[in-house]
Amino acid sequence: MAQAVCVIVGVFFLGMGIYALAAPAALIQPFGIRLTEPSARYEVRAVYGGFGLAMAAVLAVAAIDLAGLRGGIMVAIGAALAGMALGRVLSAVLDERTAFYPTWFYGAVEAIGAAALFLAV
Secondary structure: OHEEEEEEEHHHHHHHHHHHHHHHHHHHHHHHOOOOOOOHHHHHHHHHHHHHHHHHHHHHHHHHHHOOOHHHHHHHHHHHHHHHHHHHHHHHHHOOOOHHHHHHHHHHHHHHEEEHHHOOO
16 A cells, blocks of 8 residues: 555656646646746746656655665655645635635645555555
8 A cells, every 4th residue: 555655646746746847837827826037937847846756756766665765755755745734724824715726725635645645654
């Protein structure tokens, strides 16, 4: 089961990474953010693109349990996803309410991914 969870979460990160590198403005557009400056596109490509590809690669290492690293990788990436989801909850306390999509849709994906990784360790 742990291997399957690593693959599934890794595929999501891979998709996000590729999409961010290829079309940074399209990736972030549902959040109402416009990328009008090159530095803004660089940032999205780095944070969503590069990070997404790196997480997918590390989850591939976890999927094959290279050097017995699977558990640590799953906990670390689960914590990162849980932190993202928690940031959304904190924003709900500190800021105005938002529609389900995209904010809470992605929050649910993050929370489910974190829970799956934690439970499968």
